[in-house]
Amino acid sequence: MAAGPSIDALGQFRLATSLGHAGASVDFTNANLMMLLASVLVIALFTIGMRPRALVPGRLQASAELGYEFVANLCDDMIGEGWQAFFPFVFTLFFFILFGNLVGLWPLFFAYTSHIAITGALALMVFALTIIVGLIKHRLRFFTYFVPAGAPKFIVPLLVPIEILTFLSRPISLSIRLFANIVAGHVLWEVFAGFMLIFAAALGAIGIAAAVLPLAVNVVLVGFELLIALLQAYVFAVLTCLYLHDALHLH
Amino acid sequence: MDPQAARAIGAGLAAIGVAGAGVGIGNIFAALVNSVARNPASRNQVFGLGILGFALTEAVALYALLICFLILFG
Numbered sequence: 226m227a228a229g230p231s232i233d234a235l236g237q238f239r240l241a242t243s244l245g246h247a248g249a250s251v252d253f254t255n256a257n258l259m260m261l262l263a264s265v266l267v268i269a270l271f272t273i274g275m276r277p278r279a280l281v282p283g284r285l286q287a288s289a290e291l292g293y294e295f296v297a298n299l300c301d302d303m304i305g306e307g308w309q310a311f312f313p314f315v316f317t318l319f320f321f322i323l324f325g326n327l328v329g330l331w332p333l334f335f336a337y338t339s340h341i342a343i344t345g346a347l348a349l350m351v352f353a354l355t356i357i358v359g360l361i362k363h364r365l366r367f368f369t370y371f372v373p374a375g376a377p378k379f380i381v382p383l384l385v386p387i388e389i390l391t392f393l394s395r396p397i398s399l400s401i402r403l404f405a406n407i408v409a410g411h412v413l414w415e416v417f418a419g420f421m422l423i424f425a426a427a428l429g430a431i432g433i434a435a436a437v438l439p440l441a442v443n444v445v446l447v448g449f450e451l452l453i454a455l456l457q458a459y460v461f462a463v464l465t466c467l468y469l470h471d472a473l474h475l476h
Numbered sequence: 477m478d479p480q481a482a483r484a485i486g487a488g489l490a491a492i493g494v495a496g497a498g499v500g501i502g503n504i505f506a507a508l509v510n511s512v513a514r515n516p517a518s519r520n521q522v523f524g525l526g527i528l529g530f531a532l533t534e535a536v537a538l539y540a541l542l543i544c545f546l547i548l549f550g
Contacts, residue, residue, distance in 0.1 A: 234549070235545070235549050398535060401535070401538070401539060401542065402531070402532075402534075402535035402538065405535070405538035405539065405541060405542045406534070406535075406538055408542075408545070409538060409541055412545070456527065456530075456531055457531065459527070459531075460527075460528060460531035460532070463528055
């Protein structure tokens with residue numbers, strides 16, 4: 226390894242058991258604790274936020290209504306006919322990922338969406354749902370989805386395997402997009418924080434002054450990570466709606 | 477060759493892949509600005525599509541970055 230201190234960029238994603246002895250006996254990890262926290266926050270936002278039921282909403286109620294209408298409009302626009310059946314699923318997905326990303330931004334908290342196990346499970350759920358919905362609604366005509374409309378007959382044997390491959394890559398791309406975004410953001414933070422410490426340790430007084438530069442980068446990264454947290458939840462929900470639209474309406 | 481050195485070189489090569497995403501994202505936002513300039517009323521609709529396109533393109537950059545991390549730390 227190179228001489229000098231090295232930065233342990235990926236150690237922050239290690240799982241540790243939380244809640245002391247009780248947690249260790251059932252392997253209740255920090256990821257589980259964060260998932261519990263995010264769920265409690267979502268439930269609190271919507272139950273406590275909607276409790277006043279004012280016609281002219283206060284701040285909390287307005288936020289709850291904004292979140293609800295955002296996902297409802299998204300489903301209506303992207304899924305089309307029969308979107309109400311899938312709205313609870315997309316809603317849960319969106320807020321689970323959103324609050325998971327946001328909870329991970331706070332210091333000493335843990336971003337459970339940085340684990341491929343979590344994002345992979347969510348992506349596989351979406352994939353399985355689209356296949357099941359497509360097969361139930363269209364029976365075997367579902368497989369005509371892989372023949373693009375208006376393609377010349379002789380090129381279909383070439384196109385169908387490519388279409389199938391694209392279809393099968395959906396859960397991979399969904400899961401990796403979310404997981405890699407969150408991991409990259411947190412690794413950047415860790416690396417620049419490491420730079421701050423290296424500057425301060427190695428260069429003395431000048432080092433402490435120079436350490437302000439990585440600190441400024443980290444501050445900018447906080448804003449960027451906030452944007453990414455919101456964006457990645459939105460993109461996951463949009464793509465879920467798009468895949469459901471494809472399964473329901475076969476293009 | 478020292479495996480640590482090979483790792484570092486491999487990670488450096490893998491990181492070249494993110495350049496394509498830079499071009500792609502620039503393309504998307506150029507198209508976004510162009511279309512809003514031609515038809516300002518379409519801004520809300522086009523913005524949603526633009527953000528979706530940005531996220532999908534950035535995903536490809538992150539695949540390259542993921543390979544880079546896997547080479548470097550895996």
